Structures are given as structure tokens and as C-alpha cells.
Amino acid sequence: MELRRKRAYDTPSAEDGFRVLIDRLWPRGVSKEKAAIDLWAKDIAPSPELRHDWHAAPDADFEVNAERYRAQLHNESAEALQALVDELNGRPVVTLVYALRNTEHNHAVVLQGVLKPLLE
Template sequence: MDLRRKRAYDSASSDDGYRVLVDRLWPRGVSKQRAAIDLWAKDVAPSTELRHEWHAPGADFETNAAHYRAQLETESAEALATLVDALRGHPVVTLVYAVNDTEHNHAVVLEGVLRSLLD
């Protein structure tokens, strides 16, 4: 499976394959048509508390990533298993997220977790 990441504000493409929104909140100002989302996996997104940690001034990516991985292993474990099942059989999957930072965000962490579970 080809697993990718893309911002919700970037144009959807047929190359994106199965598009999964991995944010708890719908991206502001993006219509459902423009987003072209196949699945909204909000139950695997960081909790409200973790979301606030990610966006706090001076937030440490590695600490937040560890907290998010712990959440995925505990309270989001069932939702993560459901997501893994939904992704199987799709040759290309794009994780869609809204934040500006393309390298230090929860979608990066989720992509790593999914890669380990799907391989």
C-alpha cells in the first residue's frame, strides 16, 4: 500500500486514492465536495486535550508524538483497528489533515503507526 499525507487545503487529486480525514474537527473553510473525503476517521485523531498540547507555544513534537502514540494504543485502539481494516485493499491511501506544519503533526505520527500495522 502506498500511504501518503496531504493538507486538506491542497487540491484533491485522483492520484490520492482513498482519502481519509484524520482530524477531529472538519477543516475550516473547506467544503465536503472540495475535500473529497472517503472516510472521516475522527476517532483516531488526537483528543481535545492532546490537540491543545500540539498547538501550545513551545510544544515539543517528540513529547506530543509519544502522548499521541499512547492514546492510539489505549483509548483509540478500537478506532485504530477499525481504520486499519478500512484501509486494507486500497492500493493508495492519503491521510488528510489541516495543520500548516507538514513535518511535525499528528498525521506524521499516525502514518508511522499505520505503516507498522499494515506491513
């Protein structure tokens, strides 16, 4: 399986495979048709508190916020994580779609790292 990341504001393509929106909120200004989302996994997104902290200082505290998100995924979001793994198993290409501008320091990077070993 190939697990990719892409911003919600980038043009969808056939190479994206199964597109999963991993944000709690729908991306501002993006229509459902334009987004071409196959699954909206909002229960897997960072909690509102963590999302706020992440937006306040996305680069400065990346590792701290990433560790908090990993803990959230394995504790209070464990059922949602397992449901997502079950949904994605067997799909050749999956793209995690997110809205943040920062493509290197965001929850999609963390989620991709958590999902990879679970989907192999």
C-alpha cells in the same frame, strides 16, 4: 500499499487514492465537495487536550506530543485504530488528510508511522 499525507487545503487528485480525514474537527473553509474525503476518521484524531497542547507548541514538544499520541492510539483509541486498519487494508493508495499548516510536525506524521507496519 502506499500511505501518503496531504493537507486538507491542498487540491485533491486522483493519485491520492482513498482519502481519510484524520482531524477531530472539519477543516475551516473547506466544503465537503472540495475536500473529496472518503472517510472521516475523527475517532483516531488526537484528544482535545492533546490537540490543544500540540497547537500551543507544535515544534518545541513534538516528540513528547508524538509519544502521547502513540500511547493514545494504542490505549483509548485502540478500537478506532483497528477499525481504520480494517478499512484501509487492501487499498493500493491511502492519503491521510489533515488541516495543520506544519507538514513535518503533526499527528499525520505520527499516525502514518503507526499505520505503516499494521498495513503491510
